[in-house]
Amino acid sequence: MEDKIINEQDLENWRRTHYSHQVNGSTIDKLIIIMGWISSKRDHGNVLFIQLRDKFGDIQIVVKKGKENSENRVFDILKNLKEHSSVGIKGKVVEQKKSPNCVEVIPHEIKVLSVSAKSAPFLTNSISTIGIDTRLELRALDLRRNYLQNIFRIRFTILNSVREFLTKNHFIEVNTPKMISTATEGGAALFPIFYYDKEAFLAQSPQLYKEQLTMAFENVFEIAPIFRAEPSRTNRHLSEAISIDIEKAFVNYYDIMDLLDELISYIILRTKEVNSIELKNLDIELSEIKIPFPRHTYSELIDKLQKSHKYIRWGDDISPKILKDVIGDDFYYIVDWPLSTKPFYVKSKINSDAAVSKSDSPVDSSESENMMVSESFDLMFGPLELSSGSTRVNNKNVLLDSMKKKGLNSAAFDYHLRVFDYGIPPHAGFGLGLERLIMALLKVENIRDTTFYPRDIDRLTP
Numbered sequence: 001m002e003d004k005i006i007n008e009q010d011l012e013n014w015r016r017t018h019y020s021h022q023v024n025g026s027t028i029d030k031l032i033i034i035m036g037w038i039s040s041k042r043d044h045g046n047v048l049f050i051q052l053r054d055k056f057g058d059i060q061i062v063v064k065k066g067k068e069n070s071e072n073r074v075f076d077i078l079k080n081l082k083e084h085s086s087v088g089i090k091g092k093v094v095e096q097k098k099s100p101n102c103v104e105v106i107p108h109e110i111k112v113l114s115v116s117a118k119s120a121p122f123l124t125n126s127i128s129t130i131g132i133d134t135r136l137e138l139r140a141l142d143l144r145r146n147y148l149q150n151i152f153r154i155r156f157t158i159l160n161s162v163r164e165f166l167t168k169n170h171f172i173e174v175n176t177p178k179m180i181s182t183a184t185e186g187g188a189a190l191f192p193i194f195y196y197d198k199e200a201f202l203a204q205s206p207q208l209y210k211e212q213l214t215m216a217f218e219n220v221f222e223i224a225p226i227f228r229a230e231p232s233r234t235n236r237h238l239s240e241a242i243s244i245d246i247e248k249a250f251v252n253y254y255d256i257m258d259l260l261d262e263l264i265s266y267i268i269l270r271t272k273e274v275n276s277i278e279l280k281n282l283d284i285e286l287s288e289i290k291i292p293f294p295r296h297t298y299s300e301l302i303d304k305l306q307k308s309h310k311y312i313r314w315g316d317d318i319s320p321k322i323l324k325d326v327i328g329d330d331f332y333y334i335v336d337w338p339l340s341t342k343p344f345y346v347k348s349k350i351n352s353d354a355a356v357s358k359s360d361s362p363v364d365s366s367e368s369e370n371m372m373v374s375e376s377f378d379l380m381f382g383p384l385e386l387s388s389g390s391t392r393v394n395n396k397n398v399l400l401d402s403m404k405k406k407g408l409n410s411a412a413f414d415y416h417l418r419v420f421d422y423g424i425p426p427h428a429g430f431g432l433g434l435e436r437l438i439m440a441l442l443k444v445e446n447i448r449d450t451t452f453y454p455r456d457i458d459r460l461t462p
């Protein structure tokens with residue numbers, strides 16, 4: 001059957017009088033204007049049942065083929081409009097015990113604001129079996145789906161609760177440059193850009209700037225994109241992710257882990273308070289968490305892992321896959337990582353026992369250096385790394401030495417090093433991946449579904 005051409009109209013003086021959640025028993029018999037998009041449609045021949053969705057939910061519209069011309073105009077239009085089309089409906093509220101809000105709307109007039117020209121590959125209530133790439137190609141439409149609506153409403157609560165918590169704890173929100181001249185996170189690759197006639201990079205993290213800002217503000221945080229040229233295709237890496245970064249003066253990594261424990265606990269508490277409906281829709285029960293989260297040293301874990309994985313050596317990174325063998329699916333820390341695995345700004349742990357306990361024979365100086373431990377932690381959820389943090393080097397000579405050992409050209413960091421001549425306080429902090437946290441809390445399989453427009457090695461649009 002050929003599609004009937006339906007003309008789109010301007011909004012003109014039509015304005016919504018009620019959102020869906022305001023249409024209830026108290027509006028019975030009132031003439032109202034509602035606006036939204038058609039989320040579903042049931043066609044019973046001479047009767048149509050339409051769900052009109054707005055940002056608060058659905059309202060049922062029932063339209064019968066009538067005797068009057070105006071009624072038939074509304075009927076004909078709604079009969080031919082496809083799901084996802086946007087309309088305004090002027091109509092009367094009537095009681096309907098069987099509908100979810102116990103009312104429905106009988107339309108008198110319709111304004112077609114935007115016609116969905118094609119049948120969409122998914123509807124708002126699709127539990128998608130459609131591949132993620134097809135969905136991402138039409139992301140704005142995909143984001144209308146109930147599943148993602150629930151996730152992104154909770155995401156908003158998480159961000160609000162981070163700001164609430166850190167504000168209460170006397171942090172100030174800062175913004176640092178995203179176009180920068182030097183790398184900070186050794187392992188992660190950079191995106192080069194042209195900056196006028198110079199080479200520059202997209203920031204891998206706000207690391208050096210947030211450290212510097214402890215000089216002026218003591219406690220700072222930033223919620224902003226970080227850019228990582230990740231060559232791999234995994235379900236937990238993005239090329240552009242949102243990092244919740246904090247930095248605090250006059251503390252060390254133990255204090256920062258205490259703070260992170262409390263932050264996670266507050267996020268969970270607020271999400272349960274604000275998003276009980278979304279959590280129910282997602283079938284997620286956020287159970288009570290016990291803080292402090294367990295803290296396992298890197299060396300302890302390596303000892304445990306070596307029992308089943310003989311090839312693992314002290315100093316190796318720990319792959320998420322094998323971690324599953326020794327740890328359950330919950331929050332915990334891995335602390336005191338080998339200094340060699342951490343970036344140059346991470347402080348070494350003085351009086352560390354690790355170098356001694358890991359070697360029976362006397363060690364030469366280069367070997368003992370390789371065995372050095374750092375004041376660092378990763379917060380994990382099962383095999384997923386959520387956050388890294390550490391106490392930072394705050395002595396210029398130590399920092400210079402550390403750069404040298406990592407093969408970095410200290411001259412390129414002059415803009416940073418010169419600050420260390422003026423009494424930068426001892427400080428520590430963490431970076432917490434927002435998307436990873438959402439994955440952990442809401443059991444989302446693919447990190448791409450925790451961000452609006454994911455960027456990865458294969459995707460630069462939409």
Ligand code: AMO
Nearest residue numbers: 205228237238241386387388389429430431433436
């Ligand atoms: P790190 O490099 O471990 O530490 O990053 C911190 C956290 O950011 C998240 N993350 C990512 N999420 C998605 N995709 C990625 N490609 C990606 N890369 C990182 C992770 C990770 O734990 N400057 C330090 C933090 C600090 O010490 O303050 C840093 O950037 O959840």
